[in-house]
Amino acid sequence: MASEFELSRNITIGQYVPTDSFIHRLDPRIKLLVFTILVLAIALNTSYLGNALGLLLAIYLFWASKIPISYGLSGIKPAIPFIIILAVLQLIFQGNVFSGGTVFFEYGFILITSESIRLVIVSAVRFVEIILLSSVLTLSTSTTDLTHAIQSLLSPLKKIKFPVHEISLIITIAIRFVPTFAIEMEKMMKAQASRGADFGSGEWWRIIQRTKDMLPIIIPLFNIALSRAEDLILAMESRCYTPGNDRSSYSVYQSIGRDYIVLVIGLLISALLLFYHFPF
Amino acid sequence: MKPIIALENVSFSYKINENNSVSVLKDISFSIFPGEYVAIIGHNGSGKSTLSKHLNGLLTPGSGDVWVHGYNTKDDSKKLDIRRGVGMVFQHPDNQIVATIVEEDVAFGLENIGVPRAEMKQRIDEALEVVKMSEFRKRPPHHLSGGQKQRVAIAGVLAMRPDCIVFDESTSMLDTFGRNEVLQVMRQMNEMGMTIITVTHRMSEAAEADRIIVVEDGKIVMDGNPREIFKHKEMLMQLQLDIPAVSQMAEMVHNKIPTFSKELIHEDELINEVNRVSKARS
Amino acid sequence: MPIIEIENLSHTYMKGTPMEHKALKGTSMVVNEGECIAIIGHTGSGKSTLIQHFNGLIRPDSGKAIIDGVDLSKKRIDIKALRRKVGLVFQNPEDQIFEKLIGDDIAYGPFKLGLPLKEVRERVKWAMDMVGLDFEEMKDRQTFALSGGQKRKVALAGILALKPKILVLDEPTAGLDPRSRNELLDKIKSLNKLENLTVIFVSHNMEEVAYLADRIYVMANGTDVLTGTPEDIFTDKENLQRYEIGTPETVQALYRLKDLGYHVNTSAFTISEATGEIIKVLANGEGGNRG
Numbered sequence: 106m107a108s109e110f111e112l113s114r115n116i117t118i119g120q121y122v123p124t125d126s127f128i129h130r131l132d133p134r135i136k137l138l139v140f141t142i143l144v145l146a147i148a149l150n151t152s153y154l155g156n157a158l159g160l161l162l163a164i165y166l167f168w169a170s171k172i173p174i175s176y177g178l179s180g181i182k183p184a185i186p187f188i189i190i191l192a193v194l195q196l197i198f199q200g201n202v203f204s205g206g207t208v209f210f211e212y213g214f215i216l217i218t219s220e221s222i223r224l225v226i227v228s229a230v231r232f233v234e235i236i237l238l239s240s241v242l243t244l245s246t247s248t249t250d251l252t253h254a255i256q257s258l259l260s261p262l263k264k265i266k267f268p269v270h271e272i273s274l275i276i277t278i279a280i281r282f283v284p285t286f287a288i289e290m291e292k293m294m295k296a297q298a299s300r301g302a303d304f305g306s307g308e309w310w311r312i313i314q315r316t317k318d319m320l321p322i323i324i325p326l327f328n329i330a331l332s333r334a335e336d337l338i339l340a341m342e343s344r345c346y347t348p349g350n351d352r353s354s355y356s357v358y359q360s361i362g363r364d365y366i367v368l369v370i371g372l373l374i375s376a377l378l379l380f381y382h383f384p385f
Numbered sequence: 386m387k388p389i390i391a392l393e394n395v396s397f398s399y400k401i402n403e404n405n406s407v408s409v410l411k412d413i414s415f416s417i418f419p420g421e422y423v424a425i426i427g428h429n430g431s432g433k434s435t436l437s438k439h440l441n442g443l444l445t446p447g448s449g450d451v452w453v454h455g456y457n458t459k460d461d462s463k464k465l466d467i468r469r470g471v472g473m474v475f476q477h478p479d480n481q482i483v484a485t486i487v488e489e490d491v492a493f494g495l496e497n498i499g500v501p502r503a504e505m506k507q508r509i510d511e512a513l514e515v516v517k518m519s520e521f522r523k524r525p526p527h528h529l530s531g532g533q534k535q536r537v538a539i540a541g542v543l544a545m546r547p548d549c550i551v552f553d554e555s556t557s558m559l560d561t562f563g564r565n566e567v568l569q570v571m572r573q574m575n576e577m578g579m580t581i582i583t584v585t586h587r588m589s590e591a592a593e594a595d596r597i598i599v600v601e602d603g604k605i606v607m608d609g610n611p612r613e614i615f616k617h618k619e620m621l622m623q624l625q626l627d628i629p630a631v632s633q634m635a636e637m638v639h640n641k642i643p644t645f646s647k648e649l650i651h652e653d654e655l656i657n658e659v660n661r662v663s664k665a666r667s
Numbered sequence: 668m669p670i671i672e673i674e675n676l677s678h679t680y681m682k683g684t685p686m687e688h689k690a691l692k693g694t695s696m697v698v699n700e701g702e703c704i705a706i707i708g709h710t711g712s713g714k715s716t717l718i719q720h721f722n723g724l725i726r727p728d729s730g731k732a733i734i735d736g737v738d739l740s741k742k743r744i745d746i747k748a749l750r751r752k753v754g755l756v757f758q759n760p761e762d763q764i765f766e767k768l769i770g771d772d773i774a775y776g777p778f779k780l781g782l783p784l785k786e787v788r789e790r791v792k793w794a795m796d797m798v799g800l801d802f803e804e805m806k807d808r809q810t811f812a813l814s815g816g817q818k819r820k821v822a823l824a825g826i827l828a829l830k831p832k833i834l835v836l837d838e839p840t841a842g843l844d845p846r847s848r849n850e851l852l853d854k855i856k857s858l859n860k861l862e863n864l865t866v867i868f869v870s871h872n873m874e875e876v877a878y879l880a881d882r883i884y885v886m887a888n889g890t891d892v893l894t895g896t897p898e899d900i901f902t903d904k905e906n907l908q909r910y911e912i913g914t915p916e917t918v919q920a921l922y923r924l925k926d927l928g929y930h931v932n933t934s935a936f937t938i939s940e941a942t943g944e945i946i947k948v949l950a951n952g953e954g955g956n957r958g
Binding site for chain 1: 438441443464465468469472473475476477479480481483484485486488489492493494495496497498499500501502505506509525538541542545
Binding site: 110120122124172173175176179292293295296297298299300301302303321322323324325328329 | 683684685686719722724725747750751754755756757760762763764765775776779780825826829
């Protein structure tokens with residue numbers, strides 16, 4: 106029986122699953138670049154077919170990286186209420202914005218057309234695609250690789266005095282601490298439940314009640330987050346980390362043929378999603 | 386001999402708000418010399434942790450000066466030199482690991498001071514060798530035990546080749562085995578010439594040092610070798626501290642058998658004393 | 668009479684993910700009412716997972732867990748009633764204090780039980796009394812300004828205010844200075860002996876295990892591998908080494924004397940008992956390998 110408190114079970118961001126697939130071995134810079142472009146292309150595609158393609162691609166990538174797709178899907182579970190609420194709102198209010206197509210239902214300001222239904226379905230699927238894609242990326246790339254990738258992709262911005270290194274370090278640390286915080290939060294919920302707090306007993310749609318139940322953990326969680334951050338800063342500072350200083354790098358990356366092939370394929374698929382006019 | 390670290394009339398207070406501040410350190414002066422093994426002890430809230438953060442310029446005194454290798458810690462342009470000279474290992478193993486692979490975490494400090502890659506590799510090898518973690522170099526640190534994580538943290542500091550390492554309650558979250566692992570590394574580094582400063586409230590750990598500094602209410606109340614310090618049982622108890630179990634046993638035996646020395650602090654000494662007295666008696 | 672019966676209990680974390688991890692592999696344990704039990708073992712031996720079963724934070728994957736008559740493997744149980752009966756104090760409980768005032772924080776649990784104000788007040792008073800905090804003086808103090816030891820007492824009082832029958836503590840004294848540690852240990856001991864509270868605690872500190880426990884369970888690799896009185900466990904040198912369990916400093920010294928041929932009883936683990944052993948040896952004029 107899974108525990109109602111096992112939050113970390115559902116967190117897929119910031120976990121690294123070393124299966125040593127070819128996706129894992131790609132040059133992280135190219136991997137990040139391709140994923141970013143793909144996510145953008147998917148975000149802009151509004152056709153059924155285009156998104157079906159995107160979904161298939163995401164599933165293929167999970168398979169190729171030898172990470173169970175069920176694990177990727179568990180990352181979506183906590184977001185389901187939001188997807189549903191968003192879908193309902195869009196269905197009710199967006200009919201007039203995306204008019205056109207067949208009208209199915211009309212009452213007062215509510216207008217439901219084939220186009221607005223498309224919007225609802227496509228945005229829900231799109232959301233799933235994007236979560237899956239970003240899960241594959243983070244599950245198959247170690248945090249260090251990811252930082253170096255972000256850093257080198259952003260490095261052209263150095264010319265305009267953009268704090269590239271600082272930003273990439275912030276991103277790394279944020280990602281590295283996601284699972285840690287899930288664990289802390291789990292601990293805190295358990296501790297409060299042991300003192301008679303209700304967790305997991307309220308149904309998910311009773312959002313206000315559930316939010317109120319969370320209150321006793323928010324303050325201590327915030328305190329822990331702060332003290333951890335403070336510790337980390339001290340540890341980094343005492344190891345001579347100085348924002349703005351030039352650093353040398355231990356890891357070096359070299360792109361090989363395979364990486365370029367992936368880059369080309371990724372760009373082609375993105376171009377297809379962006380510019381091809383899908384029939385439906 | 387010139388001290389590695391010298392504190393001169395150091396005071397420090399935390400500001401609570403505009404009008405109020407809490408004074409944590411009050412006019413502290415002492416020096417740490419090359420090769421020393423110093424334990425700083427005091428109960429929770431005595432100011433010992435704030436004090437340790439002054440030793441490599443993580444905090445700078447409100448008044449007074451801290452000199453590290455002759456550089457004032459208030460001099461921002463010398464900050465990196467100071468921290469290269471005096472490394473620090475913290476309490477929580479998890480909160481001081483930056484990277485997701487052991488060797489890359491060890492590399493973090495080296496990257497910060499711009500060590501060329503070829504040299505980095507060699508320094509990482511050496512550091513991991515000293516803490517006996519070489520076989521774990523490619524592993525993610527979050528699967529290691531507490532003691533192993535702390536040894537990785539030590540390697541990260543060691544790779545920067547400091548002359549002095551400060552351990553800020555670095556064994557307090559570890560179990561007996563993890564603690565012994567870390568203590569062994571500390572002792573070994575000290576024998577290699579490294580200056581060691583350890584902040585602790587385990588008395589048996591403090592007994593390992595050559596010198597103990599006792600902090601109470603932001604002031605230094607005792608400073609001497611462990612044997613001297615642990616003679617003052619009453620005073621230590623008043624300071625919410627203790628004496629090592631070995632010393633307590635020695636004292637109790639001494640009360641029954643006066644020839645048995647009461648000034649013992651190490652287990653070895655206790656064993657030898659039992660041998661000595663037993664021989665003398667039979 | 669057994670108050671806790673665990674039989675062949677297993678638990679797997681992150682089930683169905685690549686990080687799946689078996690924390691308990693068929694562990695068993697019986698705790699009698701009024702006992703004080705220590706659970707010791709290496710990091711990762713499954714101690715924390717086990718104790719979270721006691722108040723139903725984790726439900727059995729397989730195996731049996733009966734806590735004061737409640738069978739946890741049944742689907743429908745009154746989990747809140749169980750959590751009231753079993754007070755679980757986590758490691759570093761001071762991190763979980765969230766109210767501004769001490770009294771309010773301790774009152775959180777009783778309020779959640781829906782008790783009338785008068786009784787809440789009485790319980791807070793009783794709980795503060797139990798941990799040695801003066802009610803009138805401390806109840807309106809700010810929680811953030813407390814020392815580590817006091818915060819921990821507040822956190823313990825917060826659990827005691829639920830009036831549990833069983834008190835479960837994870838590393839109760841980790842990070843405390845010697846005096847705070849001794850004070851807390853004395854409180855726990857008197858709760859156990861005077862209030863007849865069943866106490867189960869996890870610890871790495873063998874001195875406190877020796878001081879408190881009636882009986883010890885040693886865990887390794889997700890199962891219970893040894894059980895016995897502190898005398899039994901601390902005299903079992905071979906197993907101590909096998910399961911990487913430390914011994915109290917006193918016992919360690921006695922073992923070394925024994926190895927030298929002195930006739931000491933290594934089950935003497937309090938400082939005065941161990942000292943007694945040394946005095947006995949010296950008074951008898953007995954010697955080891957004097958060569």
